[in-house]
Amino acid sequence: MYENPDLAASNFVKGVDTAFVIIYAVSIFFLVAITVTMIYFVFRYNNKRNPKATQIKGSTTLEIIWTGVPILLVLGMFYFGWAGWKPMQKIPKDAFTIKAEARMWQFNFIYPNGKREKNLILPKNKAVKLELIALDVIHSLYIPAFRVKEDMVPGREKEMWFIPQLEGEFDLFCTEYCGLSHSYMLSTVKVLSDSAFQSWYVDTTKVVPVEGESLAQAGYDLMESTGCFACHSIDGSKLVGPTYKGLYGNQEIVITPSGEKEITVDEEYIHRSIYYPNAEIVQGYNKGLMLPYKDILTNDDIELIIEYLKTLSE
Amino acid sequence: MMALFIVGLSLGLAMKFELLAPGKTIMGAQDYNATFTLHGIIMIFLIVVPGLPAVFGNFFLPILIGAKDVAFPKLNLLSWWIYIVGATIAISSQFFGDGPPDTGWTFYAPYSFKTGTNMLPAVLGAFVLGFSSIVTGLNFIVTIHRLRCPGMGWFKMPLFVWSLYGTAWIQLLATPIVGITLVMVILERTLNIGFFDPALGGDPILYQHLFWIYSHPAVYIMILPAMGVISEIIPTFSQKHIFGYKAIIISTMAIAFVGYFVWGHHMFTSGMSGTALYTFSLLTFLVAIPSAIKVFNWVATLHKASINLKTPLYWALAFMFVFMVGGLSGMALGALATDVYLHDTAFVVGHFHYIVFGGTGFAFLGAMHYWFPKMYGRMYDAQWANTGLVIMFIGFNALYAPMFYLGMIGMPRRYFDYLPQFHAANILSTMGSWVMATGFFIVLINLIRSSRNGAPAEVDPWHGKTLEWTVPSPPPVLNFDEIPTLGEDDGPYEYK
Numbered sequence A: 001m002y003e004n005p006d007l008a009a010s011n012f013v014k015g016v017d018t019a020f021v022i023i024y025a026v027s028i029f030f031l032v033a034i035t036v037t038m039i040y041f042v043f044r045y046n047n048k049r050n051p052k053a054t055q056i057k058g059s060t061t062l063e064i065i066w067t068g069v070p071i072l073l074v075l076g077m078f079y080f081g082w083a084g085w086k087p088m089q090k091i092p093k094d095a096f097t098i099k100a101e102a103r104m105w106q107f108n109f110i111y112p113n114g115k116r117e118k119n120l121i122l123p124k125n126k127a128v129k130l131e132l133i134a135l136d137v138i139h140s141l142y143i144p145a146f147r148v149k150e151d152m153v154p155g156r157e158k159e160m161w162f163i164p165q166l167e168g169e170f171d172l173f174c175t176e177y178c179g180l181s182h183s184y185m186l187s188t189v190k191v192l193s194d195s196a197f198q199s200w201y202v203d204t205t206k207v208v209p210v211e212g213e214s215l216a217q218a219g220y221d222l223m224e225s226t227g228c229f230a231c232h233s234i235d236g237s238k239l240v241g242p243t244y245k246g247l248y249g250n251q252e253i254v255i256t257p258s259g260e261k262e263i264t265v266d267e268e269y270i271h272r273s274i275y276y277p278n279a280e281i282v283q284g285y286n287k288g289l290m291l292p293y294k295d296i297l298t299n300d301d302i303e304l305i306i307e308y309l310k311t312l313s314e
Numbered sequence B: 001m002m003a004l005f006i007v008g009l010s011l012g013l014a015m016k017f018e019l020l021a022p023g024k025t026i027m028g029a030q031d032y033n034a035t036f037t038l039h040g041i042i043m044i045f046l047i048v049v050p051g052l053p054a055v056f057g058n059f060f061l062p063i064l065i066g067a068k069d070v071a072f073p074k075l076n077l078l079s080w081w082i083y084i085v086g087a088t089i090a091i092s093s094q095f096f097g098d099g100p101p102d103t104g105w106t107f108y109a110p111y112s113f114k115t116g117t118n119m120l121p122a123v124l125g126a127f128v129l130g131f132s133s134i135v136t137g138l139n140f141i142v143t144i145h146r147l148r149c150p151g152m153g154w155f156k157m158p159l160f161v162w163s164l165y166g167t168a169w170i171q172l173l174a175t176p177i178v179g180i181t182l183v184m185v186i187l188e189r190t191l192n193i194g195f196f197d198p199a200l201g202g203d204p205i206l207y208q209h210l211f212w213i214y215s216h217p218a219v220y221i222m223i224l225p226a227m228g229v230i231s232e233i234i235p236t237f238s239q240k241h242i243f244g245y246k247a248i249i250i251s252t253m254a255i256a257f258v259g260y261f262v263w264g265h266h267m268f269t270s271g272m273s274g275t276a277l278y279t280f281s282l283l284t285f286l287v288a289i290p291s292a293i294k295v296f297n298w299v300a301t302l303h304k305a306s307i308n309l310k311t312p313l314y315w316a317l318a319f320m321f322v323f324m325v326g327g328l329s330g331m332a333l334g335a336l337a338t339d340v341y342l343h344d345t346a347f348v349v350g351h352f353h354y355i356v357f358g359g360t361g362f363a364f365l366g367a368m369h370y371w372f373p374k375m376y377g378r379m380y381d382a383q384w385a386n387t388g389l390v391i392m393f394i395g396f397n398a399l400y401a402p403m404f405y406l407g408m409i410g411m412p413r414r415y416f417d418y419l420p421q422f423h424a425a426n427i428l429s430t431m432g433s434w435v436m437a438t439g440f441f442i443v444l445i446n447l448i449r450s451s452r453n454g455a456p457a458e459v460d461p462w463h464g465k466t467l468e469w470t471v472p473s474p475p476p477v478l479n480f481d482e483i484p485t486l487g488e489d490d491g492p493y494e495y496k
């Protein structure tokens, strides 16, 4: 909890934390008061001390008091909960818009100028709107330091917004259970000063293979940043998808809409697997888990990927 | 059922062990996900929903209202067999097909349609179990309406009976909704009809609505009978009339009723309209009031009482503490701003364990120690019972309190692995789980041993006023030789 408003990482921290403080104060007061009273009664009216109970059947006055007072208190708590949440609903029209895309088990942030990032890079003190898109199942985007969370639901258009107010790095988690690697579906929010953000933002040069780096290495880097390894291992272990180890050149049975067939994993097949992953499903795996990468990976990218996959079959 | 509980408990312990250190400790992510799913299904559908009504309701409901048996003993047997069948189907999902389900007990769409694991039996099992619940509810309602003994007016019924009555209505009216939902899931998975999966033109949020319309009231199926048990134990060991008898009844019925309208608080971040959100938030706060009223009345019953400090009362006091922690932590989950922060974090796991395990679980153990002499005709060793209780209580708090903290610092739930900042509190929590399990087994072994060789119990060891204390321990098959008649001055809490 950041009590000091100057240390609030976003514009919502104050409202949310006020609600927390008030609700916890009331709750802890009641917990302690009732527990102490209860223990006191147990000692005071123990049958050794008080052999004869006084029969009291109830008291309407008391019932009214302890119905009325809690109602007022919860209405108060409701109010502060509502007040801290209300501003989250009012998205400023001129907010800087970033698309947040979630798939099992990775976030991608797409900027207006086409930049794609695994981490969320933000300018300080500027209203930011995230358009939330889930490609497969429900995910949820949660930035604890900003006090925001919103589910990302496939087929629904949703948005969230905030103003980052502190430079630094913050955690971003997926908080809706989404399968095997749910707990590895996280990323980092990096808040930069306006000028640092601008120079990062305008730099749209594509990551080209560094001089001297092998094609296979470039393929690996590309797959790493695209998130392939979330579902495919390179050590032979079976994850949600088949392993890459020894994959290239291998014979496999795949299931197509027209029946089973045997294929050899060649360049042609790898292209198909990346662009139309659900047309042919390797026996023992499930349809619909891998989404097409048609808009994300170019033919050249796939050439690099194939170079890397070849190294795993040597 | 006890065996199932121990299986569920072991799965919980295994998960906590996994979370002892970051990275893989004893199992992989898939096993972890399957473990929390099975743990959830067993605990919710097989233990806490049917638990108190099935065990204590069937046994004591007829005695408490002066009847020889429930209205439809055959139906009762049927409900029991449906339960066995449902449980078997649900558990079988572990052993056949494409591997244990890994969706969590909520089976959220569309993940539950995409996963390759063996979902259908789990869902079918839950569906069958629903029938068991409906049949029990129906049976209890008819029993309470028709079989009260002469002189037992509505307002002379023990509060445990009232709580079963409220519960039975929820079982009867809410369970069919989950039934329909689960059938829709089954149809969608087998016939590809698009209700929930957006890929088929369905809406995943619809699933959540249908699921919680049942599952929130189901929370009250779990807790109302627990409150009923506490309302029996406290007056007996206070030797005093319960404070605010009618207020407690009204609050029971209020919970049963308002409980239908708060399901949306599970979906504050799913994207409902703003108006829906604050209406649900407001109603959620209101449904807390009847629970608060009960706590006040219980504490007031202790005032000027003559307290006989025995094991069942210790359980009732422990219950009140953990139930208050659970309920008050619910305040932060009912308010919008704070719930957005806490939703689907470890905080929620702490909250519902305090209510469901701390609340229902402790009340169950309280009921066990309260009625044990009646059921088995023997006393248990009080020393061991109390030792187990204290250890369990300490372990329980060490296990679940750190989860509040973990949620406050932002750890999501259903997490196989975590970042380093979450490590310390997880160590404490895991160690708490060992302490708690130790306490639980002391309690359990003591009861099992005492059921064989405890000292014979009197008819009325606690000097209670409800009817079960007038029949021999254990009661004969048909409870009463002759149906009792209550006079003007008789009543469940008429202490002198």
Ligand code: HEM
Binding pocket: A103, A104, A105, A223, A226, A227, A228, A229, A230, A231, A232, A240, A241, A242, A243, A247, A252, A265, A270, A273, A274, A277, A278, A280, A281, A282, A285, A286, A287, A289, A290, A291, A293, A305
């Ligand atoms: C750009 C990154 C990715 C690449 C290059 C890639 C590549 C491939 C390839 C080549 C296959 C065929 C494997 C075989 O024939 O044995 C495949 C299958 C599969 N992938 Fe991926 N994949 C990527 C991302 C993902 C992700 C993120 C997931 C999980 C959500 C996933 C899930 C699957 C599954 C379940 C299969 C088996 C079904 C099938 O054969 O289509 N993949 N992938």
Ligand SMILES: [Cu+2]
Binding pocket: A102, A103, A104, A105, A138, A139, A140, A174, A175, A176, A177, A178, A182, A185
């Ligand atoms: Cu996710």
Ligand SMILES: [Cu+2]
Binding pocket: B215, B216, B219, B262, B263, B265, B266
């Ligand atoms: Cu609820």
